Structure formats: structure tokens, C-alpha cells
Amino acid sequence: MDLNTIRSVRQPRERHELTLAPGEDFLGGGSWLFSEPQLGLTGLVDLTSLGWPPIEVDDDVLRIAATCTFTELAAVEARAGWRAHPLLRQCCTALLGSFKVWNTATVGGNICLALPAGPMTSLASALDATAVIWTPDGGERRSPVLDLVVDVQTTSLERGELLRSIEIPIERMRSATAYRKIALSALGRSGTVVIARLDADGTFAATVSGGTTRPVQVRFDAVPEASALAAAIEQIDCWYDDLHGAPDWRRAMSVLLAEECRVELLAGSTAASAATHSEDPR
Ligand SMILES: Cc1cc2nc3c(=O)[nH]c(=O)nc-3n(C[C@H](O)[C@H](O)[C@H](O)COP(=O)(O)OP(=O)(O)OC[C@H]3O[C@@H](n4cnc5c(N)ncnc54)[C@H](O)[C@@H]3O)c2cc1C
Incomplete structure (x- = not known):
């Protein structure tokens, strides 16, 4: 949509040009900025x-x-x-x-x-x-x-x-990862997103977002038991509530998806370990 409050769009080339004047804000791709009225904005600073x-x-x-x-x-x-x-x-x-x-x-x-x-x-x-x-x-x-x-x-x-x-x-790019997302409809906004990670030193981290008002990560020194992971996810205290999902549903789905991620990463690490042992010449 047209933003009819905007009077200037600056295109900086150098860092010193990035100081915002009153009424200005940064413009990334504009896919959100141009999607709704920005009544307080009079200028944009185009980062591209x-x-x-x-x-x-x-x-x-x-x-x-x-x-x-x-x-x-x-x-x-x-x-x-x-x-x-x-x-x-x-x-x-x-x-x-x-x-x-x-x-x-x-x-x-x-x-x-x-x-x-x-x-x-x-x-x-x-x-x-x-x-x-x-x-x-x-x-x-x-x-x-x-x-x-x-x-x-x-x-x-x-x-x-x-x-x-x-x-x-x-x-972290070398860590094994498992990704799960669920939404109430096939093309709906994410109800919750769970990403689990298994690092080379055995650290396991599961990050919940989408279902929460801010990203939350739970960490363990090793792949946890199912009950320990579920308990950690259930303790998250910032479940989001809107038309894309109720908090209790988002919590239940996050527990379920975290468990799926845990099983996937565990299976991967067991297979990798078996392969290492079968290559062991002793
Ligand atoms: C069909 C459709 C589907 C969408 N689905 C999703 C979705 O599932 N999830 C989602 O999160 N969003 C979604 N969006 C919203 C939006 O497109 C995305 O969030 C997009 O990534 C915003 O990036 P942008 O570069 O276009 O941001 P802009 O619109 O340019 O800016 C967004 C905000 O960030 C500020 N900003 C931009 N860059 C910087 C910077 N480098 N430093 C400081 N401030 C900055 C701007 O001032 C503005 O306040 C959707 C939009 C559409 C049209």
C-alpha cells in the first residue's frame, strides 16, 4: 500500500548517514512496513x-x-x-x-x-x-x-x-538439527516452531518460538529423557494467545514436537555412533 505520510526516502551509502531524524525509521525490504498504515512515520532510511x-x-x-x-x-x-x-x-x-x-x-x-x-x-x-x-x-x-x-x-x-x-x-552449523512446525491450517501462520540441536560435545538444546511471545531455549548437557524434556517445555511461561492458536494447544504441540525432534536426533546420533564402531579396525 502507499504510505501517504512519508515525505522522504533516504538512500545512505555510509554509516554516518544512518542517524535517524525525528519521524524516520529504517526500511529493510518493506514487506511489513508497506503492508499497513504507518501513521507516525514521515521518512524512511533505505538500508538496501x-x-x-x-x-x-x-x-x-x-x-x-x-x-x-x-x-x-x-x-x-x-x-x-x-x-x-x-x-x-x-x-x-x-x-x-x-x-x-x-x-x-x-x-x-x-x-x-x-x-x-x-x-x-x-x-x-x-x-x-x-x-x-x-x-x-x-x-x-x-x-x-x-x-x-x-x-x-x-x-x-x-x-x-x-x-x-x-x-x-x-x-553451530556443524550441529545436527531437527525442525518441526505446526499450524492450525495448511497455509496458516506458525502455531509453534521447535528446533532442536545436538552439538558435537553432546549438548542438546531445544528452542521454541512461534508458540511463545519470545524465543525460549531449554538446554541439557546430553540428550535428555523424554520426561525431562517435556517438563522443561511445560515450564515455559510465555505461551502466545491469538487466532492462530490457544496457549494450551501451543504448549501441548511444543511438547509433542520437541519429543519428535529428540527422537530424531537420538536416532541420528545412535546411527553415527554405530557407523563409527563398525569402522573401528580393532
Ligand atoms: C504474505 C506475507 C506473509 C508473511 N508471513 C510472515 C510470517 O510468517 N512471519 C513473520 O514474522 N512475518 C511475516 N510477514 C511479515 C514480513 O513480510 C516479514 O516479517 C519480513 O521478514 C519483514 O522483513 P522486511 O525486510 O520486509 O522488513 P520491513 O517491513 O522493511 O521492516 C520491518 C520493521 O523492522 C525495522 N527494521 C528493518 N530492518 C532493520 C534493521 N536492520 N535494523 C533495525 N530495524 C530494522 C523497520 O523499521 C520496521 O519497523 C509476512 C508478510 C507477507 C506479505
Whole structure:
């Protein structure tokens, strides 16, 4: 839709041009900003003009620019040992938009919008991603994405702070992952999303989002018993309530899906361990 309160759209090239004037806000892909009236807004600062590389990989992190689109993220090629690679596309598919939405919606816009069913929040939280935040004084601060989204459409970002990128540790890209999502209808918004992870050191983490007002992660030193995992999920205290699912249903589904993830990861680790032993020449 047209935003008829907007009087200026700035296209910065340098960081010093990112200071927000009164009435301005950042524009990612605009797939949400242009979907409803923004009565308080008089100006937009278009982040796509900064030309940030969408994806960078070094020895330690997979760096995803805030301006990386869903299409670009879903196309990231797997590298050797990246067992978590399928999760990139799986999380993109949790946003049921057409290719037009995928081509414009950005990772940063999705996280900063902070809808419970924000699939980039799910992905980043599940893989212990760090948010790199540019502060208006020219500095930088870092925060786990898990702590950045604090409530429905609420983040810990202060006015003028910009999400520059998220960094996923390469070690987490090597973790085995299991993904489950459920919705009340075939093309409905996520009722709950559960992503479980099994790290090389045996740590098990299950992250619940969509069904909760903010992402929540439960962690164990090893794959837990079913009852321990269920108890941890049941203790979550921020179940979301809207027309896409009642809190008790979201809780029950999260327990069920977490158990499915647990069984999947356990089966994978048992098979991997059996294969290692059968290769043992002793
Ligand atoms: C058909 C359809 C289906 C959708 N389904 C979902 C869904 O399932 N889940 C979901 O979460 N959303 C959904 N959306 C909403 C929206 O498209 C997505 O959340 C999208 O990822 C938002 O990204 P964007 O880049 O377009 O954000 P924008 O619309 O550009 O911005 C969103 C908000 O984030 C702020 N912002 C953007 N980038 C930054 C940054 N780098 N730093 C600080 N602030 C920033 C903006 O100021 C604005 O307040 C859907 C939209 C459509 C049209």
C-alpha cells in the first residue's frame, strides 16, 4: 500500500548517514512496513542502498547481513560438515509468502519486527546467533538474538539502533538439527516452531518460538529423557494467545514436537555412533 505520510526516502551509502531524524525509521525490504498504515512515520532510511554482502563465511562465523533476503538465505550452499545447513531453508519456508515476498523480506527486518512467528528469530535463536548492533553514537554492541526479541513486536533495540548482521558460530552449523512446525491450517501462520540441536560435545538444546511471545531455549548437557524434556517445555511461561492458536494447544504441540525432534536426533546420533564402531579396525 502507499504510505501517504512519508515525505522522504533516504538512500545512505555510509554509516554516518544512518542517524535517524525525528519521524524516520529504517526500511529493510518493506514487506511489513508497506503492508499497513504507518501513521507516525514521515521518512524512511533505505538500508538496501548500503550494499552489504548478504552472506560472508570465515573460519568462525557465518555472517548474515540484516539486508540478506529470504531468497538469498535459502540459496546459501552447504559447506563440508554443515549438518545444520537444511535449517536455513526450512526456516525460510516457515514464512508462507510468494517469491515476491521472499525476494524483498530481509533477515534483519524479520527479527526487528519481532512477530512471534518470525522464522529468522527461530533460526538465529536455535543456532545461538549473535546480533551485531550499530549504535547511534557510532559504536557497536552485541547481543544473543535469543535476548534481542523480548516480547510481541518488542525488541531490546533502542531508538536509532540498527541491526547490522547476525553471526552464527560455524561450530553451530556443524550441529545436527531437527525442525518441526505446526499450524492450525495448511497455509496458516506458525502455531509453534521447535528446533532442536545436538552439538558435537553432546549438548542438546531445544528452542521454541512461534508458540511463545519470545524465543525460549531449554538446554541439557546430553540428550535428555523424554520426561525431562517435556517438563522443561511445560515450564515455559510465555505461551502466545491469538487466532492462530490457544496457549494450551501451543504448549501441548511444543511438547509433542520437541519429543519428535529428540527422537530424531537420538536416532541420528545412535546411527553415527554405530557407523563409527563398525569402522573401528580393532
Ligand atoms: C504474505 C506475507 C506473509 C508473511 N508471513 C510472515 C510470517 O510468517 N512471519 C513473520 O514474522 N512475518 C511475516 N510477514 C511479515 C514480513 O513480510 C516479514 O516479517 C519480513 O521478514 C519483514 O522483513 P522486511 O525486510 O520486509 O522488513 P520491513 O517491513 O522493511 O521492516 C520491518 C520493521 O523492522 C525495522 N527494521 C528493518 N530492518 C532493520 C534493521 N536492520 N535494523 C533495525 N530495524 C530494522 C523497520 O523499521 C520496521 O519497523 C509476512 C508478510 C507477507 C506479505
